[in-house]
Structures are given as C-alpha cells and as structure tokens.
Amino acid sequence: MKQTHKRGLSILFQLGGLILAFGFVTMILLLVDADPRQAFSLIWEGAIGNTTRISSVFVVWVPLVLATCGVLVTFTAGLWNIGIEGQITLGAIFTTGVIRLFLDLPVPPAIVIALSILAGMIGGAIWAGLAGVLKIYGGVNEIFGGLGLNFIATALNIGLIFGAWSRPGIASMSGTEPFPQDYWLPTFQSFRFSWYSIGLTIIGLVVIYLLLQGTHFGLRLKAVGKGMKSAYRLGIQTHEHMLLSFLVCGLFAGLAGSLQVVAVYRRLIPAISSGYGFMGLMIAMLINYQAIWVAPIALFFAALNIGGIQLPIVMKLDSSLTGVLQGSLVLFILLMQGVKQRVLGKG
Amino acid sequence: MKIGFNQINKHFGDVHANADITLEIQGGMIYGILGENGAGKSTLMKVLSGFIKPDSGEIFLDGEGVAIETPADAIKFGIGMLHQDPLDFPPMRNIDNFVVGQGRGFLLSYKEVIKEFQALQRQFGFTLDPDAYVDTLTVGERQQLEILRLLWLGARVLILDEPTTGISIQQKEKLFTALEVLAEQGKTIIFVSHKLEDVEALCDKVAILRRGHLVGEVESPYDTDQLVEMMFGKQISITEPTSIAQEKVVFQLQELYVEHYPLTIENVNFRLHAGEVIGLAGMEGSGQDVLLRACAGLLRPVSGRVIVNGKDLTGKRYLEFMKNGVAFLPASRLEEGLVPGLTLAEHFTVVTDRQKQLFIDKAYFRTITQEMIDDYHIIGRPSTPVESLSGGNQQRAALSLLKDSLSVILLEHPTRGLDIESAIYMWDKLKERCKRGTSIFFISADLDEVLRYSDRILVFFSGRVSKPLDSGSTSLEQLGQLIGGKGWDEEIVNEEFYEADT
Numbered sequence: 001m002k003q004t005h006k007r008g009l010s011i012l013f014q015l016g017g018l019i020l021a022f023g024f025v026t027m028i029l030l031l032v033d034a035d036p037r038q039a040f041s042l043i044w045e046g047a048i049g050n051t052t053r054i055s056s057v058f059v060v061w062v063p064l065v066l067a068t069c070g071v072l073v074t075f076t077a078g079l080w081n082i083g084i085e086g087q088i089t090l091g092a093i094f095t096t097g098v099i100r101l102f103l104d105l106p107v108p109p110a111i112v113i114a115l116s117i118l119a120g121m122i123g124g125a126i127w128a129g130l131a132g133v134l135k136i137y138g139g140v141n142e143i144f145g146g147l148g149l150n151f152i153a154t155a156l157n158i159g160l161i162f163g164a165w166s167r168p169g170i171a172s173m174s175g176t177e178p179f180p181q182d183y184w185l186p187t188f189q190s191f192r193f194s195w196y197s198i199g200l201t202i203i204g205l206v207v208i209y210l211l212l213q214g215t216h217f218g219l220r221l222k223a224v225g226k227g228m229k230s231a232y233r234l235g236i237q238t239h240e241h242m243l244l245s246f247l248v249c250g251l252f253a254g255l256a257g258s259l260q261v262v263a264v265y266r267r268l269i270p271a272i273s274s275g276y277g278f279m280g281l282m283i284a285m286l287i288n289y290q291a292i293w294v295a296p297i298a299l300f301f302a303a304l305n306i307g308g309i310q311l312p313i314v315m316k317l318d319s320s321l322t323g324v325l326q327g328s329l330v331l332f333i334l335l336m337q338g339v340k341q342r343v344l345g346k347g
Numbered sequence: 348m349k350i351g352f353n354q355i356n357k358h359f360g361d362v363h364a365n366a367d368i369t370l371e372i373q374g375g376m377i378y379g380i381l382g383e384n385g386a387g388k389s390t391l392m393k394v395l396s397g398f399i400k401p402d403s404g405e406i407f408l409d410g411e412g413v414a415i416e417t418p419a420d421a422i423k424f425g426i427g428m429l430h431q432d433p434l435d436f437p438p439m440r441n442i443d444n445f446v447v448g449q450g451r452g453f454l455l456s457y458k459e460v461i462k463e464f465q466a467l468q469r470q471f472g473f474t475l476d477p478d479a480y481v482d483t484l485t486v487g488e489r490q491q492l493e494i495l496r497l498l499w500l501g502a503r504v505l506i507l508d509e510p511t512t513g514i515s516i517q518q519k520e521k522l523f524t525a526l527e528v529l530a531e532q533g534k535t536i537i538f539v540s541h542k543l544e545d546v547e548a549l550c551d552k553v554a555i556l557r558r559g560h561l562v563g564e565v566e567s568p569y570d571t572d573q574l575v576e577m578m579f580g581k582q583i584s585i586t587e588p589t590s591i592a593q594e595k596v597v598f599q600l601q602e603l604y605v606e607h608y609p610l611t612i613e614n615v616n617f618r619l620h621a622g623e624v625i626g627l628a629g630m631e632g633s634g635q636d637v638l639l640r641a642c643a644g645l646l647r648p649v650s651g652r653v654i655v656n657g658k659d660l661t662g663k664r665y666l667e668f669m670k671n672g673v674a675f676l677p678a679s680r681l682e683e684g685l686v687p688g689l690t691l692a693e694h695f696t697v698v699t700d701r702q703k704q705l706f707i708d709k710a711y712f713r714t715i716t717q718e719m720i721d722d723y724h725i726i727g728r729p730s731t732p733v734e735s736l737s738g739g740n741q742q743r744a745a746l747s748l749l750k751d752s753l754s755v756i757l758l759e760h761p762t763r764g765l766d767i768e769s770a771i772y773m774w775d776k777l778k779e780r781c782k783r784g785t786s787i788f789f790i791s792a793d794l795d796e797v798l799r800y801s802d803r804i805l806v807f808f809s810g811r812v813s814k815p816l817d818s819g820s821t822s823l824e825q826l827g828q829l830i831g832g833k834g835w836d837e838e839i840v841n842e843e844f845y846e847a848d849t
Contacts, residue, residue: 214706216696219689223697227686233677234686234698234748235669 013340017333024332025325034317042314043307043322053306055193059264060276060302062197063088063256067280068294069208070252074142075289076212077245078225083131083146084277086153087124087250091257093157094123096176096268099183099261100165109182117200117258124254125247127153132246136239142246158270165268175269185263194263204252209291211248221245253277282330288337301326348374348425348503348535350395351407357390358402364390365401366559374503377526377536379550381543383578383630383792383830386556388539389431392506395537396428397421427497428506433489437482441475445496467495471525486609487518494525504535511545512609512632512809523549541630543574543831575827579794593621597754597786598673600642603651607637610810615651617805617815619755624777624787626797626818629807629830635790638805638812639757642788643675644668656754672754676745678763678790684745685733691744692716692729698748723747724772739769746776756780758789762796774800794826808832 029036047057067084074081081087098116127149134145162171187194212218223231224241232238260272283301287293308322350372357365364387372378380388393399395406397415405412408424415421421428435444446460461477468475473491481489490510497505507526511519526536526549540546546553547569555562555577562577598619605612612634619625627635640646642653644665652661655671665675677683685694696712716729723743727736733744742765749756761777762770777787778800791797797804798818806813806829813829828834 210706216705216707219693219696219707223686223689223693226688227682229683230681230686231697232665233675233683234694235666236697237666 013336017336020332021329024328042310046310047303047307055191056306057302062201063276064298066256067277068283070249071284073245074249077221083149085273086150087127087253088257088273089153090127091120091124091254092261092272095120095258095261120258121251121254125250128246128250132243175267178267197259197263353405355404356402363559374535375533376551379546379553380539382556387559425503427502431508442477487514506537508539595621599654601652604649605641610634621784622781626801626804627790628797633807634810635807675757678759680741687734719747739765
C-alpha cells in the first residue's frame, strides 16, 4: 500500500517536471512574441508529418540510442564519460580511414563496410580507453580527461578533412570526398534510413539491457559505481571494471560515429558527432539510468530534433529552441527528483 | 571567562553522545576533559565552539546564557577551538593563514600583521616563519600557528582537542609551557585528551566522560587508578577466555614498518596461530587501524614482511590477500563494507565464486541468500537493500558474506553500535570459525571485549606497539594504563624476533 502510494507520487513529480519544462519553453516563446501553440504543432508536424520526416527521426534515433547505451555502462560504474563526443568522432575517423584504405583494392565493398564499422568501434574504444587510463592510472578526473580528448578529436577530424583527406583541389567544411555508392550502407528506398543501422542499434539495446540487468559483469559494475571502496573490499577488481566500462562505452560510441559515416553522410564531415553524445548523457540522466527507457525517450528526443527544423523555416525561430526544450526537460525532471527527495525524505 | 554547560544533550542516530551534561569551568585555569574514544568529549567541545548544535541544553558564559550557532559566533564570544586535525590551508603561507579568519578591515597591511604575529609568538617562544608555507610545517607547528591565530582573533577560551597526538616530545613541552603562560594571563584552557599522563601533568582539574555521561570531576593531584576506573568503568567479572589456538602459524609480521600520517609504526614482529584471537587495544588513532590495514594489503608497508601461510605477500594488493585467505571487515560498514543501493542477494552474487556463467542465476542466489539470512539471523529479505538494514543486521550480513575457508579475519570494531545480544551472537559466529582454524585480529575500544575474547592482546599508544600480552594475566587496570600511555617500560615493547620460516 505504502509502496504504490510512493510510486504514484513519484510519477506525479515526473509529470510535474514535464509540465514545468513545457511551461518554461512556452514562456520563452511568448517572450519572443511567437505563438506557442503554432510552435509545438510545427514540431509535431515536422517530426511525423510525412514519411521522409519519420525516416529522418529514425536516422537521428540510431546514434542517440547508441550513445545513451554507451554512457549507461559508464554511469553504472559511477563514471561521467563526457568524452563520448570525441569517441564518436574517432569512430567516424577510423571508419573513413579504413574505407579510404580499401577503395582501390579488389575487396568486395560489403566486406570493406563491415571492416570499417568494426574499425570505428575499435577507434571509439581506444579513445574511451585513453580517458579510462588517464582516470585510473593518471588520477585525471574523467570529466577533464574526456573534455580534453574531445578537443583533440575535433582538431584531428578537422585536420584530416582540411589536410590529408581533403577533397582534390579544394578543402571544404562540407567534408571529405563522398565515397562511391558501393561503399554506402544500403538504405531503405531513397531515404537515408538504413535497416542495417536500425538492426545494429536494436542489437545494441538488447545487449546493454541484458548486460546491465542480468550479468555478473553488470552487477559488479553497479557495485563499483555505488560504492567503490566496499566493492574492492568484497573482492571486485575495481580498476579493471572501470576501464572495461569505458571500453564498452567506446565501442558503442564508435559504432554511432561509424554509422554516421557509412549510412548518413557517406563521408567525414567536421561536425560528425553532432552533439549526440552529450544528448545521450542527458537522456541517460532523464531516464534515471534505466536501460528499458532508452528506446522511447531517444525517439522522443530525435523527434524534437527533426521537428525543430521546421521552426526557422516557418516561424523564423532558431531551431535551437528544441535544444532548450530538451535541456529544460532534463533540468526540471532532475529538479523534481530533488524536490521529491526533500518532500518524501530519502529512499 | 567562566563557562557553564547546562543539561547538554546530543544524539547521533541511536548514539547518545552527550547525555544531560552539566558542568562549570572556572576561568584562568587549565581544565581537562578526559575519556575514552566515543565518550563524547569532542561533541561537547564542538557544541561549545559552534560546530554542532545540541538537541537541548544551554551554555552560559560568565553567567549569561548565549546562543552559539556557528564557529564565527564562538570566536565573537572569545571561544576558539583547536581541532584534532588542523583546519588550516596547507597551500597558503603562515601569515595568510594567520589573517584569514579576521573580520576587521578590508585591505591587509602585511607589515603590521607580521609585526603583531612576531610579537605574539615571542611570548610563547614559538619561532614560525611567517612566509613559510603551511604544508611544510609539522603537526606541532601547525598547532602553534592555530593557537596564535585564535589568540590574535581575541580568543579568551582555548579548546584543544587531543593536541598531543602526533607531535614530538619537545613540541609537547613547548605547547604545555605556552598553555601555562596563557592560563596565568587569565585565559581559560580546555584540554581534551585520553592520555592520562598529559592530563596529570598539565590540568588543574579534570572532568571524566564515559559513553556520553559526565562521570565526575577530580582535582589535581590525581590518583591514576581512580582516573582509569572512572574512564573505563568498574571492572566486571571476566570469563576465562577459552583458547582454541593451535600450534600452526598462519600469519606472520616481520620487522614491519608502516607509515601513515601522522603515525609511524616501527619494527612489529608477530606470529599468529591458527584459531587464535588477537585483540588490538588502544585509543582510536593510536595505530591499531594502521597495522590492521597493513595486514590486509590496504596499506603498503615501508619495510618488513607480511607472510600469509608461508607466502610472502608484502606489497601485494588486497585482492591478492583475499585469494590467500585474508579478509578485512572495516568499521565503516556502508563506506567500505557493504555497497549501499545493492540488495542482500546482489551482495551474495557479487562475492560468489560461481561466476563462470555470463548470466546471473537469480533464483539460485535468492536461495543462497535466504539460507544465509536464516543462518545468521539477519532481519531482512534477499531483496532488501543493505542500507535499510539496522546496524547489527548490516554487521551480520557483512560477516555472512565472508568466505568459509578463511585463514585470517581482520575486524575493526566488530560489535560497535550493536546491542549486547547482537554482540554476543557476532562472537559466537566468529568463535565457530576459529574452531575451524580461522584466526582473528580485531580492534575494539571496549576493553571488556578485548579481555574477554582475545587470547593475546597488542596494546597501541601513539604508534607504539606492545609485545603480545597474555589476556589471562592482564587486568583491566593494567590495560587502561597502557592505553593511556602509562607503564610503557622496556619489557612491554615489542622487540621479539622470530626466525623466518618460509
């Protein structure tokens, strides 16, 4: 009885956060003299208005889910993997590198694509591993290490696009020379939407869910995250587990970056990570680190992203407004969790 | 300044740290507060200096009731406290530390301040360099700096919490001289300590606290036996310890040298027999926790050797010790013992050896956990998060998580915070393990417990370790005196040497 009572209250607080976030954005819209109802319906229409838009939502959903899955693992181990953006970028760089390597060799494109995706995952894992090593053996907080590695990854990416891998004749912000069509991940009809990406993402989701819910490894990670000293005393190799959590997260981030290259842009572009890593951190916090909620909430965020594109076109508003909505959602829901704890007491 | 406490009460959870304490301290004297660890000394002093708000009770300064809400308030009333661990700013210069708490003015005139600083320290014969950095000072010098700072801020009452821990004999003499000078100037000095020797040498009058209660006040000159009895309580009959120790040596320390700021433990030699129980007695922070952690591989010794079952594990990490049958149960159960947020069943899953499969067999571990819950009388279910268990049940859970085939269990305060029944149960379970050949090292602040359950006792005082005392022929008084730093003559010092038998 008391339990259900508490759970009901808890949902009320979540809803309260949701309402506050929408209220906050409405206020901003009113301040800039825009009609909130029009704006929200535009976002809605923009996300599900036609099949192209729906397919675009799923294009965004893929990296969001993968990034969120990745950071769930590091969060479970009690780590803030801010460096996920750089890990996505490195995934993209490794993938591009492998495809460029094999372009002129007589290897079937399907195998090259598979290899390049694998390389991308390894690239992400290497970058994440660096953050992990810095944290565990160098005493560098993973937030600072990750931030630094993000900058290096961006610089490396831009350096390649404008340097070694620049387009013949002219280097440009639009990225490297697109790959021949054989080296694209097959897409559904003429959309940018690829069943392969979706398939890999769903596999990723299942893997993370099982890993965190049902495996000894997942439970040990949880123990490390909840109480490192106690976990060590109970016989868990805490350092090794922290490092492994970084590596697993890096694999997922690398996969996200890799798919951006082979399925979406078909080349390396400067903003290849598109902030999906940070958004993954937000989603993970929003869903209170419950793997079961990753797919729907990531879908919601992806829909906001795509729907937001309509705002500048129709209403001359900046599309970053959806970013405000996403950010305030996270803030208000976290805030309400804090309020709930104050009201109900801990636990 | 005359200080009056009227019926001060303070609870921390279930612990009644200060129970109805009513006490009056006259000005211009050195007043001692004596008691074993956890007696409530620091709590009472923190109430006076505004760090802790009492649950109830009043404080009077020169007969007037005052409300001291914060340390800044206390300083305004002229009360300054010198904490056990110096609360200063190591990366700053002495002179910066000196001025940091002052409220007057906005711009600093260093020239003026340095002049005042020098004049002040000359009174006490201190020789601190105002431009030196605090992190280059010794503990004793940091104390001197803190005393000067508090005096400069206008303290008329100086509280010193265990000031003689970790400082050299020369510094102690300097400190005592300074305190005597201050008392002569009319300042009130409150000297909090568990060291009988210091209190006897310095204090004009002393109040003794035990388990949160004021036992009484005694004036100098003192009778040591009386002080010991007041501190530790009347000796109750002690059941003869039933030893089940065997001949086999399972654990050895050879010339162990461990450093852990501010203590140094030197040249400890010890042999632990199978099934033997060793009590480590001493005031908290006298080095017993340092030694215990060194025995578990949680602290790396500077030199010497730790040998487990004939295998040299010196410098290896704790996980290696665990593999060789050594387990450590810390006092802070939810920080180092159990993982808050994980259920009992999850704990048993984590510690299991059955981790060959990838996935967790949840039904299996629920059953195992239920068996342990029944076996160890834990009030809780497999799905109960450990943080919602009571302290006693947490302790039973922690014990039940230990593997069966251990050679050595190292325990910190195994029964602290437990009621008598739980404590007895805990020891029954431990003794059961001893019968199967497990040896035990345990730290306890409860001398009765040490005497009752140990086969042999090691006494600690400021990092010094006694030779193993046979618990059968040691009295509570003798133990109390040793803990308070008395009677440390040649024959008590640990200097046995064993041939290595690897």
